[in-house]
Amino acid sequence: MTATGKASPSTVHIVVTCTNRKQVPVPEHLRLGDLRDRQPGPRFAAWTRRLSADEPAIAARDLYGGEHWRAAAGLPSVVGDSAQLWVCSAGYGLVSVDTLLHPYAATFSAGTPDSVGRGVGELQRWWQRLADWPGPMRGQPRSFVELARRDPEASIVAVMSEAYLRACAEDLRAAAAKLSDPDRFAVIGPPRLRSDLEDLLVPVTARLRPMVGGSLHALHAKAATYLMARAGGDVTSRKRLREIAQQAAEAAPADGSRKPGVRLSDEEVREYIRRRASHGRPSATVLLRSLRDDGMSCEQSRFKRLYENAVSRAVLA
Numbered sequence: 001m002t003a004t005g006k007a008s009p010s011t012v013h014i015v016v017t018c019t020n021r022k023q024v025p026v027p028e029h030l031r032l033g034d035l036r037d038r039q040p041g042p043r044f045a046a047w048t049r050r051l052s053a054d055e056p057a058i059a060a061r062d063l064y065g066g067e068h069w070r071a072a073a074g075l076p077s078v079v080g081d082s083a084q085l086w087v088c089s090a091g092y093g094l095v096s097v098d099t100l101l102h103p104y105a106a107t108f109s110a111g112t113p114d115s116v117g118r119g120v121g122e123l124q125r126w127w128q129r130l131a132d133w134p135g136p137m138r139g140q141p142r143s144f145v146e147l148a149r150r151d152p153e154a155s156i157v158a159v160m161s162e163a164y165l166r167a168c169a170e171d172l173r174a175a176a177a178k179l180s181d182p183d184r185f186a187v188i189g190p191p192r193l194r195s196d197l198e199d200l201l202v203p204v205t206a207r208l209r210p211m212v213g214g215s216l217h218a219l220h221a222k223a224a225t226y227l228m229a230r231a232g233g234d235v236t237s238r239k240r241l242r243e244i245a246q247q248a249a250e251a252a253p254a255d256g257s258r259k260p261g262v263r264l265s266d267e268e269v270r271e272y273i274r275r276r277a278s279h280g281r282p283s284a285t286v287l288l289r290s291l292r293d294d295g296m297s298c299e300q301s302r303f304k305r306l307y308e309n310a311v312s313r314a315v316l317a
Contacts, residue, residue: 021066033113071221093130123167148178154183155236
């Protein structure tokens with residue numbers, strides 16, 4: 001199916017999360033944090049009015065920037081001409097990369113003025129409102145389930161960060177049931193997030209980072225490139241992608257023998273804390289244990305300092 005909604009055989013829909021980094025300046029009135037109304041319904045209505053006030057002028061593919069986006073934008077070249085790239089945006093909802101947008105600032109991640117909300121329910125309701133909104137290009141699918149319903153013979157690969165996976169979880173589960181071949185629906189992202197999504201996940205942890213390269217911020221997009229490039233004719237088979245991910249994890253160097261440069265920077269540790277804090281407020285001990293379980297390392301004293309710094313800056317507030 002093309003961005004206008006027309007179905008085509010053997011289409012591979014690749015959906016990636018957006019990024020906070022934009023190639024052009026974001027005007028203050030298109031920052032979610034600029035809205036004064038905090039009630040979810042009126043807040044969403046005010047937000048979409050601002051997005052719809054003027055004609056957008058920049059394609060999504062040219063709006064986003066940074067390492068994550070460079071890796072994500074290259075995923076269709078791994079698949080070939082059958083690939084269609086979509087963006088999962090906290091500001092606009094599901095949009096194709098050819099959709100014209102305004103530069104904006106909105107995120108499902110916690111701890112920033114432009115966050116959609118804190119609790120999982122609040123994030124999911126915002127995503128549902130985005131799905132119900134017609135969006136910037138009429139006729140496009142506005143949700144994962146609508147994308148699958150319109151093109152049930154296609155494959156869908158969603159490359160999702162933790163906060164966005166939480167927001168879209170119900171939509172992803174419903175979409176998987178719409179495809180004619182369930183194995184052609186794969187979510188490449190963090191493990192152990194929701195038990196009802198486990199069967200859809202191709203789990204990716206930082207243990208793969210030495211194998212796929214790049215920073216922690218770009219881990220899922222880099223891992224998707226690595227996995228799909230090695231899947232051959234089964235590029236969208238969830239079973240095959242899982243096998244490759246497991247093989248890569250087993251071949252990756254253990255914590256004690258990581259390559260130089262893989263050790264997390266202070267900013268990467270803060271980003272991990274921000275992402276994990278999008279659901280509740282875990283203690284420093286719990287977060288450090290989770291970080292190490294995910295295959296990363298940080299000295300206890302340094303982690304405690306960064307955690308306390310995050311709290312003092314209201315990152316977890």
